[in-house]
Amino acid sequence: MIHQLAAVDKRARIKKNVIVEPFTTIAGDVEIGEGTWIGPNVTIMDGARIGKNCRIFPGTVISAVPQDLKFDGEDTQVIIGDGTTIRESVTINRGTKALGYTKLGKDCLIMATSHIAHDCIIGNNVIIVNGCGIAGHVEIGDHTVVGGLSAIHQFGKVGKHVMISGGTLVRKDIPSYIKVAREPMSYAGINSVGLRRRGFTNEKIFEIQRIYRYLYQMKMNVSQAVSLIEKEMLPTVERDEILEFIKNSPRGIVKGYGTGKE
Template structure:
């Protein structure tokens, strides 16, 4: 299933039933899982580790060296999970010595011309729409949806099940389960539609909504609101996850709805 006009290094480890279309180049230190389809004019460089049943569309470049001045030629990787789709002209750079790899989870969709920089970690089920830019060291949780032409600055964190409006500039961390939009970026409610699609009950969605009302709409700063939630609301996995995210956000979270405060 490897076209005769593809350039595949003999050292590359290619799984069963892999299709490689013409004019694609695959380097030697590459591993590709079973059933993956690789379109024409794809470049897969040293350090790529690609899972089973992925789809990689024309023009994509995987595991090029980082666009980072601290990179010193160290051996690093790009790790891509199973059933992930990379559309046309996506670029994913490998890691630096800071983390050692860039990682994309299972069942992700990264749409055309988007860029994932060095040392990023994307969870499972992530959707990145067309033309997004993700700078180095960014962490994106499971089932995040990122609207087209959005950008996340370096070291940013996006909590799981969050939804980012198209054209957004993300300079602060986005906590889990929320929607963010507007300019400057701010809280726009919880991602109730996404949560229902993922099997969250109405009671659980209401609980999450109540937590964020305290954080963003009760005219307290984030520290005061976090203390209030911890004292006044019953401990649950979702409550604790939200509080832990806020606690571990060195750059702070996005603004609250209509408050103008960080």
């Protein structure tokens, strides 16, 4: 299933039913899982580990060395989960010694011309829309959507089930279950539509809304809001996840409602 006009190193470990289209180049230290389609004019470099049933469209470059002056040729990887689709002209750089890999989860959709830099960790079912720039060491949680032409600052953290509006400059961390928009980026409510689509009950959505009312609507700073949430709300998976995210956010979380207030 490898086209005669493709250049595939004999050392590459390619499973059954993989299709490699013409003018694609695959290096030796590469693994590709069963059922994956590699379109024409794709470049897959050393360190790529690609799962089953992925689709990789023309012009994409996977596992090029990082755009990081500290990189010194260390042996690192790009890991791509099963069922992920990577559209035209996406670039995904491999890791540095800081982490050792760049990782995308299962069933992601990375749309055309987006860039994912070194040492990023992207969760499962993440959608990154056309033209996004994801800087180094960024973490993005499961089921998050990054709107087109958005840019995420290095070492940024984005939680689960987040909706980032198109064209957003992400300079602060974004906790789970919310929407962000405007310039400068600010809280824009919880992602209730996305949560309902993924099976969250009304009761659970109301609980998440209550947490973010403390954080963004009660004229308290973040530390005061966290203390009140811990005092007045019973522990749940979602409550504890949000609080843990906030406590471990080195950059601080997104501001509220475009007011410029924390």
